[in-house]
Amino acid sequence: MDLARALKEYVAYLAVERGSAANTVEAYGRDLLRYTTYLAQQGISQPAQVMRSDVERYLQALSSLELASSSVERATSAIKGFHRFMVAEQICDSHPAVDIPLPKKPDRLPDVISPQQAAALLDQPFLQTSASQRDRTILEVLYGCGLRVSELCGLDLQNVLLTDEVLRVYGKGSKERIVPIMGTAACALQEYLEQWRSGLVRSHVTHENASAVFLNVRGGRISRQSVHSLVEKYGRVAGLMGLHPHTLRHSFATHMLQGGADLRVVQELLGHSDISTTQLYTHVDRTHVRMAYMGAHPRAHS
Structure with a gap:
């Protein structure tokens, strides 16, 4: 099973078996589509081909886009969950993102009005x-x-x-x-x-x-x-x-x-x-x- 097919199964799993909120499913699906598209551009289409270095390079590229830290954190969580799902479902044996830490949240105070x-x-x-x-x-x-x-x-x-x-x-x-x-x-x-x-x-x-x-x-x-x-x-x-x-x-x-x-x-x-x-x-x-x-x-x- 290639990454594109595995992604469809994972999104269905989130929606049906996990019962995740529709907004969460949509956001994770969007994050992972960007991730798998990046991997495809590197010539990687099979789950077993993904190495830890590939995940790290992608996350570095994501950080360089000046996205909100919460967006990078969510994307990292989505990637880790995706690979964990593929191992659990025996789609592949390796989990290249297993020990990649989530980015530290900055101590940013929320905006308020008086x-x-x-x-x-x-x-x-x-x-x-x-x-x-x-x-x-x-x-x-x-x-x-x-x-x-x-x-x-x-x-x-x-x-x-x-x-x-x-x-x-x-x-x-x-x-x-x-x-x-x-x-x-x-x-x-x-x-x-x-x-x-x-x-x-x-x-x-x-x-x-x-x-x-x-x-x-x-x-x-x-x-x-x-x-x-x-x-x-x-x-x-x-x-x-x-x-x-x-x-x-x-x-x-x-x-x-x-x-x-x-x-x-x-x-x-x-x-x-x-x-x-x-x-x-x-x-x-x-x-x-x-x-x-x-x-x-x-x-x-x-």
């Missing part, structure tokens, strides 16, 4: 149209609930329980969690569902798309790309250049912790499996900590 900047973003005037009020609601829910973009786009009507003030959200690996929705986010969502969403509904869309909370102008489920674009657009109007949806999630977590929320609670709200991921947010606003120290400690001033 509460005042969040207010400027959310309190700006929105047109009284279905699309504009949908956009307003998306911004409120991203910041008010700390959702990932994929979670927001995948939100269905039956998972909105406004009477109970919660959303049922499916995160990475299709893990379910319950997220509170209150205040302006809940008001915006209720108003959107009652008054504006019907203006986006189209009779020809499939039942699956028709159940989506957030619809595009053609009546289908809104895409992640559209959410990225609208966040950037409204951020620019509010003076926040290059605003990213994930920045709203980071800001939600940071502002919750600054407001006194317990770290374990924020971990649960964000859907982090490892609390060390959530702990990153305790180091985001060093200015906030410094000012608190300067104002409280009797020996802070020389």
Whole structure:
């Protein structure tokens, strides 16, 4: 079996037997297609032909493209998993990537906006149209609930329980969690569902798309790309250049912790499996900590 065929089997394995999330399967498939294409250009088409040096050269070439460290880490994980799968399935005997370490993540703090900047973003005037009020609601829910973009786009009507003030959200690996929705986010969502969403509904869309909370102008489920674009657009109007949806999630977590929320609670709200991921947010606003120290400690001033 050649590498191209093995790759198809591995992608099917991830989707069916492992039950990996669709976004993960797509990303791994894309990473490994680039990898096997590179190997083919080196005259390597059979799994047994791949040597550790081939994997190392490919990863060096990948690093030279100035990709995000997370992208290189994911590609490395995909390659290691692919070769491990081929050994387990007896497609080949060798695992050339077995002891190749994952690249070390840099200690990069996430971008956040201040509460005042969040207010400027959310309190700006929105047109009284279905699309504009949908956009307003998306911004409120991203910041008010700390959702990932994929979670927001995948939100269905039956998972909105406004009477109970919660959303049922499916995160990475299709893990379910319950997220509170209150205040302006809940008001915006209720108003959107009652008054504006019907203006986006189209009779020809499939039942699956028709159940989506957030619809595009053609009546289908809104895409992640559209959410990225609208966040950037409204951020620019509010003076926040290059605003990213994930920045709203980071800001939600940071502002919750600054407001006194317990770290374990924020971990649960964000859907982090490892609390060390959530702990990153305790180091985001060093200015906030410094000012608190300067104002409280009797020996802070020389």
